[in-house]
Amino acid sequence: MDLKIKVLSAGVLFFLGQIMFAQKIQRDTATSTKNIEEVVVTGYQKKKQATVSQAISVVSGDQLKQNAPTTSIGNAVQGKAAGVFVQSYTGQPGSTATILVRGVGGVGGSSEPAYIVNGMYMTARQFSAINPADVESISILKDAAATSIYGARGSNGVVVVTTKSGANMKTVFFVESKYGYSEKLKDNNFSMMNANELLNFQNKLGFLGFQQRSKQEIDRLALYNHNWQNTLLRNSAVQSFLLTAQGGSNKNTFYYSLGYDSDTGILKDVKGIDRYTGTFNFSNQLTKKLKVGVNLGFQFQETNNFLDRFNSQNPFAAMYMYAPFEPVYNSDGSYNQTMSAGSNVVEQIRTYTMNEKRFRLPATVYGEYKIFDDLKFKTTFNGLYDWYYAKNKISKGSTLDLVLYGKPTGSLSTNSFYTFNYTFNNSLNYHKNIGEHTIDVLAFTEFNRNFVETLNASAIGFKSPNLDVPDNTLPSDRSRYTGKKTISSLMSYAGILNYDYAKKYIVSGSIRRDGSSKFGENNKYGTFWSVSGAWNIAQEEFFKTDLFNDLKLRVSYGTTGNDANIIEYVNVSNVSYGIYGTYPTLYPFRDTNNNNIQGNTNVKWETNKITGLGVDFSLMRRRLRGAVEVYQNKRKDFIQLLPFSDDEGGYSAYTNAGNITQKGLEVQVSADIIKTKDLSWALRANSSWQKSRLDKLADGERERYLGYTNLAVGEAPYTFYNVRFAGVNPETGAAQYYTKSGEITTTYNPADAVLLKGKTPFPKAFGGFGTSFKYKGFDLDADFVFKLGGYTYNNMWQMAVDPDFAVRGWNVAKEAANFWQAPGDNGVFQRINNGGGGIKDSDQFIEKNDYLRFRTLTLGYTFDKSFLGEGAPVNKMRVYIQGQNLVTWTKFHGEPEVSLGSADAPMLFVPGAYNLYTYPMTKTVLMGIQLDF
Known part of the structure; x- marks a missing residue:
């Protein structure tokens, strides 16, 4: 790409579409023509786009800002990259996102990718706390050619985050402030009854044994009518502040x-989140050969929680269950x-x-020495200190206190942990240009260790009702003090070879050998490798055309490993022990019944063999750009926690449970429809289609029931397993069901449950599309996201339409x-019989969770010096308004996106399989101002 530019500094860095561009230019004021070099961060290396042979999607920092009304950077990636499925874990401020790179990875365990921030390994929760404003780019590595160099961590894809750094320029200050609000999204396709509707409906159900009320009593109770959602919820207050300074010289x-983000949350009397962040990055060219750098950061956040259970203690369940004529006071x-559905949730909150409080301190120190012009040595130390503290207090004399202890006592529990995760990397990089030949070799060793220690304490009996410290409790045999400690290590040796000729023919290869402390002595080491190639066809003389500017064919094959699906010490032959991290709200995807886990010395590496083929193209002077990719992943020996029979003691063990094949197609395009000095209009879109098949289960099994879903050989993982509903008999009103053999019966039998082929929680297709429009000072960005072909067991809808709950005194939907x-x-709906127990579980309530969502809209105006005046201290000022989750189109009854059913329920590793009652999604509207000095 050629571009005429008036040079004002020694470097330019910007983003176009999903590729980062860097240009080196001379310090002068002459108008010149320079070639822009496209640069992609691949993790351990940076490559020019023309020489990339791997499958990588890049999301720029500016693209993340389009989804700025979120305190989770993971949610901000939604709809931005082909092959990357993102959905909210819950709507709670600061909640992590569920991210799947090219399909479900961990069958029976975690499917989350590896998160690498400036070379530092992080968990999903640690990654989610990064301030999106500090991010320069996110590279999502998808095929083995890109991920195998991460070895044990690469099986589920890798998310590489590069934060902003200094530049050789005059110091630039940036200030941003924004305010707004969030509110609960309206329930899709149903509404709950008001007091008068429910009272009359209950009378109508007298045939079920309900004690009918007189008209006078109905009129009296109807006066108490209120909407429990309005009683328990509020519009949250959202605010954010950011101050940055960037600059330097050619040597330093x-x-x-510094950032502050606050979201009070939509639940009254419960704080959402307060978060403070800071980043301090330095680089120094000490000599011509020696360069050093330090990246420091801190993150502190405080939040309140609530009981996320499948009962009326959960406020998000209570607001549906409680009758609207039952007053708060x-x-x-x-x-x-006297609530029909339970105790008063307002009092309980x-x-x-x-x-909860959490403090994180990430730090990176590196030094780079140029041995000679073509050979560099680099040493890097990454460390992450993570501290967590939670305090739960039950007030003396409260309802829950009396239920638990039988008398006024009060209780206090504290839970804390700290972890220190560090990585030490030493590398040699040889880069040589010989004519049109380029050779680049990187070899490194890497050692990673993760140390975690937890402390848990609880006591009952408050001396004073107002103090929430352990010293305020009485000695009791019900007091406890426990603690745990774990250490895991990974030692690695790796190498990367890149070769290209005239940027036409590119070959890359990598190999890595990992030794993990999580595996037994006989299976401790795994070797992972990849090879890839690319052909820039557009560079060939025989293909010279005015239509195509770029046309590159890519092919790759390789292997990756996975030790993420296994917790520490399961390679030791213990019969019963405790492992940290089983609290499901903090550590989803972990086993919650770990006291009966038996060690397995024979558990071995899970491996993934990945084949990929891709085409990158650009046309019409790069006005139209895109990529098409197909892939196949063959995952072998996936790790799963399997229960033994009662005859074997009722224990469970982590074991290599089977094989799975995944296939997919990804398409991504962007186009500059109009591109002039004052007016520009661009479109973008991406879509992914995925298909998975379970090839094998261990020990010759054909099916394995997981709750709601099954693993079945020959079918997609997590296929729903339930009784089939055959409709309502119009003459008798009886619910009809299919037997296992396909006959219709009115007798419900759970043993008639079958595999519902083709129905899984995961979409068959998903993606996003959007547009950007600029006219002089005005700018507009809009993005939509969608998913198609997935299913969810809709417990909330089932309970909302079951008259049996109205008989109990609970509220139900108008439907x-x-x-x-x-x-x-x-x-x-079917006839309800007296004593029949209500509507039965069946595929009647397994609904498609398809949706199209108007994800974000940003409208802004920028005032430059021509408006502000040359003497103004501000170089540029932009004002804007942003909205998130503005409109949702779906046939699903309720919220189709939230992936967590309930934090207190099992099977959390199947996101979106079912819903119960958890923190709902919100709509957010913000107004902001940005100042450049």
């Missing part, structure tokens, strides 16, 4: 940032404790407080009144 550069001002009442009724 720096980047500083009695006439004397005391809490009303206020008397059972759950506070519950549409049940069979007379012969000939069609399109209705």
Whole structure:
């Protein structure tokens, strides 16, 4: 690409589409023409786009800002990269995102990718706390050619984050401030009854044994009518501040940032999140041969939690379950404790407080020495200190206190841990240009160690009702103090070879050998490798054309490993022990019944063999750009926690449980429709299609039931398993079901459950599309996301339309009144029989979770010096308004995106398999101002 530019500095860095561009230019003011070199960060290396032979998607920092109304950087990636499926874990401020790179990876365990931030390994929760404003780019590595160099961590893809750094320029200050609000998204396709509707509906159910009320009593109770969602929820207040400074010289550069983000959350009396972040990056050219650098950061956040359980202690369940005629307070001002669905959740929120604090300190120190012009040595030390503290207090005399202890006592529990994760890397890099031949060789050793220690304490009996410290409790045999410690290590040796001729023919290869402390002595080491090639066809003389500017064919094959699906010490032959990290809210995807885990010295590496083929292209002077990729992953010996039979003691063990094949197609395009000095309009879109098949289960098994879903050989992983609903008999109103053999019966039998082929929680297709428009000072960005072909067991809808719950005194949806009442009724719910136990579990409530969501909209205007005046201290000022989750189109009853059913429920490793009641998604609207000095 040629571009005429008036040079004002020694370097330019910017983004176009999903590729980062860097240009080296001379310090003068002459108008000149320079070739822009496209640069992609691949993790251990940076490559020119023309020489990339791997499958990599790049999301720029500016693209992340389009999804800025979020405190989770993972959620901001949604819809931005082909092959990368992102959905919210919950709507709670600061919640992590569920990210799957090219399909479900960990069958029976974690499917999350590896997160690498400036060379530092992080967990999903640590990654989510990064301030998106500090991010320069995110490279998502998808095929083995890109991920095998990460060995044991590369099996589920790798997310490489590069934060902003200094530059050779005059110091530039940037200030941003934004304010706004969030509110719960409206329930899709249903609404709950008000007091009058519910009271009359309950009377209508007298045939189920409900004690009917008189009209006078109905009129009296209807006066208490209120919407429990309005009672328990609020519009949250969202605010954010950011200050950065960037600059340097040709020898020393720096980047500083300080940030504050706050979201009160939509649940009254519960704090959402307060987060403080800071980044301090320095680089120094000490001599012509020696360069050193330091990247420091800190993150501190505080939040309150709530009971995320499948009962009325959960406020997000209570707001559906509680009858709208049940008041919060009695006439004397005391809490009303006669709720039909349970105790008063407002009182419980206020008397059972759950506070969490977290502090992280990441640090990177590196030195680079040029041995001679073509050979460099680099040493890097990355360390991450992570501290967590939680305090849960049950107030003396509260309802929960009386239920648990039988008398007013009060109780306090504290949970804390700290972890120190460090990586020490030493590398040699040889880079040589010989005519049109380029050779680049990187060899390194890397040692990683992760240390974790936890402390847990609890006690009952408050001396004073107002103090929440352990010294305020009485000695008791119900007090406890426990702690755990784990250490895991990974030692690696690796090498990368890159060769290209005239940027036409590119060959790359990598090899890595990992030794992991998580595996037994006989299986401790694994070797992973890859090879890839690319052909820049557009560079050939025979292909010279005015239509194509770029046309590159890529092919790759390689292997990756996985030790993420196994926890520490399961390679030791212990029969029963405790492992840190089993608290499901903090550590999803971990076993919650670990006291019965038996060690397995024979567990071995899970490996993944990946084949990929891709085409990159650009046309019409690069106005139209895109990529098409196909791939196949063959995962062998995936690790899963399997239970033994009761005859074997009822224990479980991590074991190599089977094989799986994954295939997919990815398409990504972008186009500059209009591109002039004052007016530009661009479009972008990406879509992915994925298919998985379980090839084998261990020990000759054909099926394995997981709860809601099954693993079955020959079928997609996590296929739903349930009784099939055959509709409602219009003459009798009876619910009809299919037997295993396919016959219709009115007798419900759980043993008639079968595999529902083709129905899994994961979409068959997903993606996003958007547009950017600029006219002079005005700018507009809009993005949409979608998913198609997945299913969710909709517990919330089932409970909302079951009249049996109305008989218990709970609220139900207005649609519950549409049940069979007379012969000939069609399109209705089944007749409810007295003593029948309500609507039964079946595929009647396994619904498609397809949706199209208007994800973000940003509209801004920039005032430059021509408006502000040459004497103004501000170089540029931009004001804008942003919205997130503005409109959702779906046929699903409720929220189709949230992937967590309930934090207190099992099977958390199947995101989106079912819903119960957890923190809902929100719509956010913000107004902001940006200043450049």
